[in-house]
Amino acid sequence: MKLTMLMTQQAQPSFLQIPTGIMDLSGLRCRPQxxxxxxxxxxxxxxxxxxxxxxxxxxxxxxxxxxxxxxxxxxxxxxxxxxxxxxxxxxxxxxxxxxxxxxxxxxxxxxxxxxxxxxxxxxxxxxxxxxxxxxxxxxxxxxxxxxxxxxxxxxxxxxxxxxxVLHQFVSDRVDRMVEAGIVEEVRKMYNPNCDYSKGIRRAIGVSEFDSYFRAEYSSSTDYRVREKLLSEAINEIKINTCKLAxxxxxxxxxxxxxxxxxxxxxxxxxxxxxxxxxxxxxxxxxxxxxxxxxxxxxxxxxxxxxxxxxxxxxxxxxxxxxxxxxxx
Known part of the structure; x- marks a missing residue:
């Protein structure tokens, strides 16, 4: 690898100098770096x-x-x-x-x-x-x-x-993702007939919202039920992310x-x-x-x-x- 730019900034290591005639190096071959x-x-x-x-x-x-x-x-x-x-x-x-x-x-x-x-x-x-x-x-x-x-x-x-420590950070990060609009982001690509085992839908934070979105599409679902499903989805994302870690x-x-x-x-x-x-x-x-x-x-x-x-x-x-x- 060419590291010319690096070598101008870093001190080059000194190499061992072997006087000519002291050691026969004819049988040695240098391996390519x-x-x-x-x-x-x-x-x-x-x-x-x-x-x-x-x-x-x-x-x-x-x-x-x-x-x-x-x-x-x-x-x-x-x-x-x-x-x-x-x-x-x-x-x-x-x-x-x-x-x-x-x-x-x-x-x-x-x-x-x-x-x-x-x-x-x-x-x-x-x-x-x-x-x-x-x-x-x-x-x-x-x-x-x-x-x-x-x-x-x-x-x-x-x-x-x-x-x-990481689990707490992951939990807080999921909360920040919710504030940043993760629910709206997933809703835009939601498809009730999709396959969660393929493509980007395998990502943690997609399938967990399925029940919540289905409830949204149902006019008979009570508001409080939808809120409960949303809370459960967010908690499931936290759990699954910790498992992934x-x-x-x-x-x-x-x-x-x-x-x-x-x-x-x-x-x-x-x-x-x-x-x-x-x-x-x-x-x-x-x-x-x-x-x-x-x-x-x-x-x-x-x-x-x-x-x-x-x-x-x-x-x-x-x-x-x-x-x-x-x-x-």
Whole structure:
């Protein structure tokens, strides 16, 4: 991967100089360097999109979405799609590109994401894959032909939040989605004869409203009954989203502990326990700063297989940079 722009900003590692004649290197062959790819993983709501943009604005990078519902067009509130403003000018791929009625499989993702990676690398940029669909990520990286591993060197980042804390955040986020208009958004595409096992209708936040919308269409249904059904639908969305987070976490543990993926865990729990300026500082200290150092080590061929423990100087430097940027 061409990292000319990066190398002008980062100190290049010194290389061992071997005097001519001391060692016979005629039998050694240099292996071609693999292209670099960063993967940002985590359960729903943990801040994967935020971290991927933090990294993409630090390096010449582009982001590939690996959320199986965000690949579909429409239902932006339901699927929590990142807005154009939140993208901060970073190019995003596989975001809202598939017809809502189509079925986008892991195989489709592998072929489409592979093309996107080749295109990004061809422009001299770093591909950052971010999303909560670990089955898509696993299908891409551990393909049957070992094509990905032979072509790319990958760095895994895992944004983790303690489940009790995350569950509360998810509950509050659903309430914010209701305020943002999720009911109206789903109502526009409601069809009493639709199949909730296909396309974007598989997303959490769609089928849960079915009973409520059916009651709306029935003139004989009492107002209080409809209100009860709406409350039950919202609560069901919260429960199902928490269940999804637990499943996603279980898959990450399997990839790490069973398949042996070298995944760097970034504990973001304290970020979700704080508010305002304190939360921002905690994000820099616990997530953005450590992730940036891991990626630096990865890009410049330091040993990134070990878990990273941020030093005091690293944390302070990242915090100063973040606070300075916030005042601009």
């Amino acid at each position: 693999k292209e670099k790819v960063v993967v940002v993983m985590g359960a729903t709501g943990t801040g994967k999109s935020r971290l991927s943009i933090d990294l993409a604005t630090r390096y010449p990078a582009e982001i590939i979405n690996s959320d199986k519902m965000q690949v579909y067009e429409g239902l932006d509130i339901v699927t929590n799609k990142i807005s154009n403003e939140e993208c901060e000018g970073v190019p995003h791929h596989l975001l809202g590109i598939v017809d809502s009625e189509a079925d986008f499989t892991a195989r489709n993702f592998v072929s489409t994401a592979s093309l996107a990676m080749k295109s990004i690398v061809g422009r001299g940029n770093l591909p950052i894959i971010a999303g909560g669909s670990n089955s898509f990520i696993e299908a891409l990286i551990d393909d049957n032909n070992y094509e990905f591993r032979s072509r790319y060197d990958v760095c895994f980042l895992w944004v983790d939040v303690a489940m009790p 637990c499943r996603q976490l279980g898959k990450i543990h399997r990839l790490k502990n069973v398949k042996g993926w070298k995944i760097h865990r970034l504990n973001a729990t304290s970020v979700f326990e704080k508010h305002g300026r304190e939360a921002e500082e905690s994000w820099v200290e616990m997530v953005k700063g450590p992730a940036s150092v891991v990626v630096n080590q990865f890009l410049f061929n330091f040993d990134h297989s070990r878990s990273f423990v941020p030093t005091t100087s690293t944390v302070r430097a990242e915090k100063r940079a973040a606070m300075a940027a916030a005042t601009l």
